[in-house]
Amino acid sequence: MKYGYLGKSGLRVSRLCLGTAAFGGKVGKEGEYGSISEQEAFRIMDAALDAGINFFDTANVYGGVRLRGETIGHRGITEEIIGRWFAQGGNRRERVVLGTKVGRVFEEDELDGPNKAQGLSLYKIRRHFEASLKRLQTDHIELYQMHHVDRNVQWEELWEAFEGLVRSGKVDYIGSSNFAGRDLARAQSVAKERHFMGLISEQHGYNLLNRFPETDTLPTAKELGIGITIWSPLARGLLATDVSKPITRTLTDDALMLLETHRSQMEQFSDLCRELGEKEANVSLAWLLANPAVAAPVIGPSTVEELEDLLRSVEIELDASTMKRLDEIFPASSELSMFKQT
Numbered sequence: 173m174k175y176g177y178l179g180k181s182g183l184r185v186s187r188l189c190l191g192t193a194a195f196g197g198k199v200g201k202e203g204e205y206g207s208i209s210e211q212e213a214f215r216i217m218d219a220a221l222d223a224g225i226n227f228f229d230t231a232n233v234y235g236g237v238r239l240r241g242e243t244i245g246h247r248g249i250t251e252e253i254i255g256r257w258f259a260q261g262g263n264r265r266e267r268v269v270l271g272t273k274v275g276r277v278f279e280e281d282e283l284d285g286p287n288k289a290q291g292l293s294l295y296k297i298r299r300h301f302e303a304s305l306k307r308l309q310t311d312h313i314e315l316y317q318m319h320h321v322d323r324n325v326q327w328e329e330l331w332e333a334f335e336g337l338v339r340s341g342k343v344d345y346i347g348s349s350n351f352a353g354r355d356l357a358r359a360q361s362v363a364k365e366r367h368f369m370g371l372i373s374e375q376h377g378y379n380l381l382n383r384f385p386e387t388d389t390l391p392t393a394k395e396l397g398i399g400i401t402i403w404s405p406l407a408r409g410l411l412a413t414d415v416s417k418p419i420t421r422t423l424t425d426d427a428l429m430l431l432e433t434h435r436s437q438m439e440q441f442s443d444l445c446r447e448l449g450e451k452e453a454n455v456s457l458a459w460l461l462a463n464p465a466v467a468a469p470v471i472g473p474s475t476v477e478e479l480e481d482l483l484r485s486v487e488i489e490l491d492a493s494t495m496k497r498l499d500e501i502f503p504a505s506s507e508l509s510m511f512k513q514t
Contacts, residue, residue, distance in 0.1 A: 173224025174486050178467050179372035180397030181345055183314070185227035185269050187461055187486050189401055190220045190479075191472040192228060196235030196249035208474055210253050217257050219476045221267055223483055229375070229401070229470050230254060231273035231319060232304050248307055255309035271315035271373075271401075272308070273349060274300045275322065292322040294333040301337060317347035317375060321355045327362035335368055347373035349403070353392030360396050373467065375401045380411055380441070380456055380502040381434060390465045399467035405460055406471075410434075412453035416442045440501045450488060457485035459498055 174187045195213040208216070217228070235249030251272065258265040275292050305311065316337065318330075337343040348356065348371050356374060363370030374393050378385045379402070393400050406412045408427040413419060415431065415438045423431070431438060445452050460469050473479035490498070 173483070175226075176467060177399070178315075178345070179393075179399030181369075181372040181399075183269065183345060183372070185468060186225045187468050188225055188457070188482065189227040189229050189271075189468040189470045190217065190225050191403070191470040192217075192230045192250050192254060193234045194472055194474060195230075195253045210256070212475065213253050214257050214260075215476050216473060216479055217254070217264075219479055221264070223479070226267060227269045227271070227468055228254070229271045231276070231317075232300055232307075233273075233276045233319070248303075251304055251307035255307050259309050265310055269314045270308070270310070271317055271347065272304050272313055273317045273319040274304070275319035292318060292325050292330060294329050297330075297333040298336075301342070305342070312342050312344070314344045315347050315373065316343045316345070317349050317373070318351075320350050321348070321352070323355075327359055328366075330359075331363055331366055331368055331370075335366070338368075345369075345372045347371055347375065347401075349375035350377075351389065353388040356389070356392050356396060356398060360398075371396075371398050373399045373401055375403055375470070377404050378402050378460070378466075379405050379407045380459060380498065381407045381430060381437075383502065383504050386504055390463075394465040400465050401467055402460055402469040405469035406453055406456055410438065411441075411456040412451070413438070414442045414445070414452060415439055416446075437501050441498075444494070444497055444501065448494065451481065451484070453482060454485040454488055455490070455498075457482065458488035458490055459495070461485065462490055462495070 175184045176187055177183065178185050192213070194208045196207060196210070220228070230250050232251060233247050234251070235253070236246040254270075258268075274297055301313075301316065304313070316334065334343070334346045338346070346369075348359065351359075351374055356371065360370045374389065376385050376389050378390070378400070390400060407430055408424045410423065410427040410430050413423065413427075415435065441455075442452060445455050448455060457469050457471070460466050471479075471482050473482060
């Protein structure tokens with residue numbers, strides 16, 4: 173495994189981050205329930221540690237689904253699964269840089285009344301944070317991330333909440349998710365006024381089929397020294413699929429819609445991957461890793477075998493001609509020279 177710094181911080185994390193959103197509940201094709209069981213989640217996390225992956229990502233709302241009117245699992249079960257895995261010992265907790273999130277609403281929210289609504293406030297952050305600690309069976313979190321921006325709350329209030337957690341030793345670093353460039357800039361400006369480090373990471377949707385972040389969030393983050401982690405680096409699994417063959421893996425409805433729109437591009441991509449002798453998923457991840465703004469894609473393997481396959485991506489170095497071919501197949505949203513990858 174290779175490692176790098178997370179943004180401007182001195183924190184070193186693996187170039188692949190283990191995503192846990194499917195632990196305890198997800199919906200697959202045509203509403204089929206496709207949860208990763210607790211036993212398999214334990215196996216995946218153990219294998220990730222053995223492979224040198226020290227960076228895990230989760231959120232307080234992960235887990236549980238509504239299927240045909242029935243609730244299976246519950247929101248927050250993903251953190252509980254990770255907590256029970258930590259409780260096995262073996263220095264599991266000490267070896268993990270853990271990131272979780274706050275800000276989205278869920279049915280089992282610890283709050284009641286009007287403050288249960290989605291969003292951020294000092295009031296909500298403190299209470300949701302303590303609930304996450306309890307589920308995760310830990311006394312600290314390395315990276316605490318805002319799941320979405322809340323423009324109804326002033327940054328002075330948000331930094332008051334997060335500074336308190338950092339100063340108390342319960343949180344090491346603060347990150348964001350789904351922020352626009354202007355939100356990152358405003359956050360850092362206010363943090364600087366308060367003599368606080370501010371954000372060290374932003375988790376954003378970005379992949380070969382979605383290059384729009386190159387026009388705003390990525391260049392802003394790079395300028396501010398904020399490391400980018402990537403959710404959906406494989407476009408809901410489509411960029412891990414060889415479309416030139418009968419598709420045997422189950423694709424989500426979102427991935428099937430993308431395939432309808434981008435079939436020609438995907439066919440060209442699969443042809444290129446065959447020429448390279450590499451799997452589509454690994455080429456997709458290697459392309460992201462070649463971007464200087466990207467700290468780590470968040471991968472979501474459903475089995476240990478899938479995890480082991482994805483480890484190859486860290487070793488792939490795409491040459492200039494391959495990068496050019498990828499730009500031709502998946503044109504950039506904007507000709508931003510600072511993000512032309514060579």
